[in-house]
Amino acid sequence: MDVRFLHTTDLHGALGETDDTAGPGRDRQGLVHLAPFVRHARAKARNCMLFDTGDTLQGTLICDLVARGDLDMPPPHPIIRAMNALGYDAAVPGNHDFDYGAAFFLDSFRHARFPLTCCNLLNKGDAAPRERSALPSHLVLSRRFTDTAGVPHDLRIGVIGCLPPKTLEWDHHLSVSYDIPDMVDSVRQELTTLRAKGCDLTVVLAHSGLDTPGTDGRENVLLALARLDGVDAVFGGHTHQAFPGPAGAALPDLDEKNGLYHGTPIVMSGTSASHLGVVDLSLAAMDKGRWQVTARSARLLPVRDGNRPALPPDPEIASISRATHDRAQGFMKQKVGETRRPLTSFFSLMANDSVLQLVADAQAAYLRDIRRRAGLPDLPILSAAAPFQTGAAGPDHYCHVPTGPLTQHSLADLYCYPNAFCAVLADGAALRTWLEHSASVFNRVTPGCPVVQPLLDDAVPGYSFDVISGVTYRIDLSQPARFDATSRLQNPEARRITDLRWNDAPVTDDMRFLVASNSFRAHGTGFRRDHGYETPPAIVLEAATWNRDILRDYVQRHSPLDIAPRPIWSFAPLGGARALMRTAPAARAYLDDPALPLVEDLGDTEEGYMLLRLTL
CATH class of the missing domain: 3.60.21.10 (Metallo-dependent phosphatases)
Structure with missing residues (x-):
């Protein structure tokens, strides 16, 4: 049989x-x-x-x-x-x-x-x-x-x-x-x-x-x-x-x-x-x-x-x-606002971008509105946002919302997961560890090396890369990643995050912040001691509201949008070392963005991506 x-x-x-x-x-x-x-x-x-x-x-x-x-x-x-x-x-x-x-x-x-x-x-x-x-x-x-x-x-x-x-x-x-x-x-x-x-x-x-x-x-x-x-x-x-x-x-x-x-x-x-x-x-x-x-x-x-x-x-x-x-279709075509600038994730893993800035601003505004009613302490508010579409599913897997009307379709492009809003209380030490986790998405790059090196570690998904708005910092890729692809501590002495500052002052370990985030980050990936946190961020607010709904309300209140990415993070200079990164061919229209590092278009790959060479 x-x-x-x-x-x-x-x-x-x-x-x-x-x-x-x-x-x-x-x-x-x-x-x-x-x-x-x-x-x-x-x-x-x-x-x-x-x-x-x-x-x-x-x-x-x-x-x-x-x-x-x-x-x-x-x-x-x-x-x-x-x-x-x-x-x-x-x-x-x-x-x-x-x-x-x-x-x-x-x-x-x-x-x-x-x-x-x-x-x-x-x-x-x-x-x-x-x-x-x-x-x-x-x-x-x-x-x-x-x-x-x-x-x-x-x-x-x-x-x-x-x-x-x-x-x-x-x-x-x-x-x-x-x-x-x-x-x-x-x-x-x-x-x-x-x-x-x-x-x-x-x-x-x-x-x-x-x-x-x-x-x-x-x-x-x-x-x-x-x-x-x-x-x-x-x-x-x-x-x-x-x-x-x-x-x-x-x-x-x-x-x-x-x-x-x-x-x-x-x-x-x-x-x-x-x-x-x-x-x-x-x-x-x-x-x-x-x-x-x-x-x-x-x-x-x-x-x-x-x-x-x-x-x-x-x-x-x-x-x-x-x-x-x-x-x-009728629901998804509903207009919710308008944008005067394109919103894309083409360069989310190499520079500050407008999509993450918009999401972070919407989350921060929501937390400011609800903080007093929720009984939260009067602390500086930060906001963490990660890119969800970074090419993992193919050269079209990027957010690309052109200038003009914003619809329900647009919101799903900007925020494609049904996450619920969460806020966490984090001290300066936890914030630094959080950013070290995020920096695991990058490979180590040797300063001054004439050989072109791949920028991204393919074992780490792009959505692991939280950008935390409200502070500024640099990422030193000459250092090894402190954490591996599963968030386990592998190089305890590694320090990729440098010059972490709030209000132009260095962030000390005992500073405290309220950080707007989402249920997946707060629970899904988790802030645990076995992930290197001495004092893990503590969840202080869990809302039934989806982050996408928060984004919709923000867009409706602030349209027409004119979102320009603020300088939150950058790569530390590495003596002209060069790194390779792929993105969508549609990104060619935006290579003159002043927020980008020095890049060179190397053409398209067999898989249909555009290949860029960055000089650090």
Whole structure:
């Protein structure tokens, strides 16, 4: 008998052919183009099941609008409607599925025609873990499969789901009602139960990535799960990596070509419907009606062929996507203000820019307005903002709002995540450590070196780079980064942040500031002692208001905007050392910006980026 398992993950609301997070015209893959692969792969298999490993409900502006009720759409949620149409067999939630609250998550999946499972999402209480399960801790799915001779057999497929305990940090509101214990221990306990129930095959659906060296065991554990006795396949996600593939290179005992770890198939299917995962198992009948796996293989089917979808859109999913998209367009075209200068993130990682300045000013104004009512101390107000679009998803992945009207689309381009406002109290020492974390986005650059060196450390995402408005400072790239890509202390004596000043006076360790920020920075990445903070910034205000709404209100009050970036930070001179950085070709129109360091246009790369050479 042959059994095929299909897999998707981290769909992040990707339904159609345009990315409504930032506005019309941004091409992306979506479920509309993945669906034909599902139908084709299913049609070629006698026995097939389809699974998903979470982060389904969040990721586009349309997802935000549905969650807030702005579109007045009847249930089910559009992405759930599409998944129902494709006939999923089971799924596990991801951490981002709780971004709009547990109630919205539960209500959305109430309309799913497939079951959820999660063995380590527990209601708080004193009862035994299994009695506190918020979702079924495992599933036993009975399926009538046929063998290669066409004879039917009833098989029992055990399915166990799990998600990272760190979800309680990223979506801190969950900690009031839920516990999330260790993934591996929780799955191990469920395997014992499934063996007792006589399952023929058992798969693990984990919203988790590969546990490569240096990763957090509370977040990425796929290899550890694959080592557990009785697991026939592991399906992961969370990190948006595609595996089988280079993501597993150089890991011992991991076959990155065939996706096998000690003989167990592992699949991670990218993000936003970029790939379909396929695991094929060959079974042989044993005594007493039991089956044994005799051959295993894992592979990925990329949805795109070069720059284009490989298959035409699926008509059924296209209909769902189009109806949702059309309903959202009226809202997204609403005018909220006007700007007299273009707002872009083309140079956010090399110079001060107008997007971060606008966001920081809006957050600071909100904190000033609410400080007295919130009972906060009368301290200097700073504001931290990070660039969200810095080319990680391609040469078009930059914020670019031209001069003229500002719409709801524009706001989503300027601030594309549904973060809530937070304010923290930080002393001078914590502020300096915070900025050292931010400076980890850069590589070390040797002063005066004639060799051109890459400016950015690709292991650190651009959104880690907070610019803190209200102070001024320099970043000395001749120093090594104090922290690694996971915010762990690696060079305690390194000092990249120099000349940190407030009101033209040096910032001392005992100074205190109120810093406007967001829920992701305050909770998601966290200010913890094990991240090098002697006295971590303390959260003093958490608002239910989204930062995007704060930005909208600020734009409406201050339009027409005329935002020019203030000189907050700069690179320390390095004797003419040169560094390479890529950005969007559209940035050529702005190379004469006086806020930029000395740059030279080196043309476009094969991937479509513009390459710049900076002189420091």
